[in-house]
Amino acid sequence: MSEKNLSLPSLKPRKRLIKTAASTNIHYGKAPGQRSVRELLNNGFINLDKPAGPSSHQVVAWVKEALEREKAGHGGTLDPAVTGVLPVALGDAARALQVLLVAGKEYVALMKLHKQVDEKKIREACASFIGKISQMPPLRSAVKRVRRTREIYYLEILEIQGTEVLFRVGCEAGTYIRTLCVDIGKKLGCGAQLIELRRTRVGNITEETIVTLQDVKDAYLFWKEEGDDTEVRKTILPMERLLEVVPKVIVRDSAVDALCHGANLAVPGVVEIDEMDTG
Structure with a gap:
């Protein structure tokens, strides 16, 4: 499979229709990068590197304790043994986690076959799972055990050593x-099991901005005790970063107040609009 195909559907480039030119009043709010640390603590998020062992809920509890926050949530629960990208939203940013439900995920997995199989057969078997598949949730699952359809966007074999893939x-x-x-083990006729799993992407949130629990604690204390916000700004990101996978509708300043009070968006209020998904 070519490298260009290794992308989640939510990351596809979108065409934008520019209906008219318009400017915005700089006195209405502020750019995400200009928010104070206190504002980020109330509506930012952390791209946390979840360690193996604790549950996702326990990790979020530790984040709240470290940052002295009452409200926080996470996007996409990871099992205790799984590591990697766990978006943790603070305060009002928790509402934005909904978009991650449709954003798609990426993992790196280590699978062990129960006996050695020819490499060509392994590659063919793995490739056959790309597309729509039917799955039954595991016995230890928080959801009802009914067969359901999910989609595999891409599956790339990185390395094969003996019975480990x-x-x-x-x-x-x-x-x-x-x-x-x-x-996959059933398809090969030998049986297989997952040994290790790491999540490397949730939508547009990747390991490039990932931080550890210790990073979170240190950055917050450095800001609180020394007044230096350099590290905490690298640790707590604006909530808008979570929304980059969502198509945008840019509206006039004059339409914002009406929208905030529940009015429908009328065509004259639209300045620019992204290509929307169908279905």
Whole structure:
């Protein structure tokens, strides 16, 4: 599979229709990058590197304790043994986590086959799972165990050593990678299991901006005790970063107040609009 295909559907470039030229009053709010640390603490998010061991809920509890916050939430629960990208939203930013449900996920998984299989057969079997697949949630699952359809956007084998297969997979939210490994093993006729799993992407949120729990604690204390916000601004990001995967409608300043009070958006209020998904 070519590198150009290794992308989630939510990251596809969108065409933008510019209906008219318009400017905005700089006195209405501020650019995300200009927010104070206190504002970020109330509506920012952290791209946290979840460690193996604790549950996602426990990790969020530690973040709230470290930042002295009462409200925080996470996007896309990771099992205790799984590591990697866990978006943690603070305060009002928790509302933005909804968009991550349709943004798609990427994982790097280590799968162990129960006996050695020819490499060509492994590659063919893995490739056959790209597209729509049917899955039954594992016995230990928070959802009802009914068969459901999910989509594998890409599956790239990174390395094969004996009976161990390292692969990268991009998939629809709600896909069980543990079940995927079992199903690949059945396809090969040898059986297989997941050994290790790391999430590397949630929508447009990747490992490039990931931070650890210790980073979060240190950055907050440095700002609180020394007044230096350099590190905390690298740790807590504006909530708009979560929304980059969503198509945009740019409206006039004059339309904002009416929208905030529940009015429908009328065509004269639209300045620019992104290409929308169908279906």
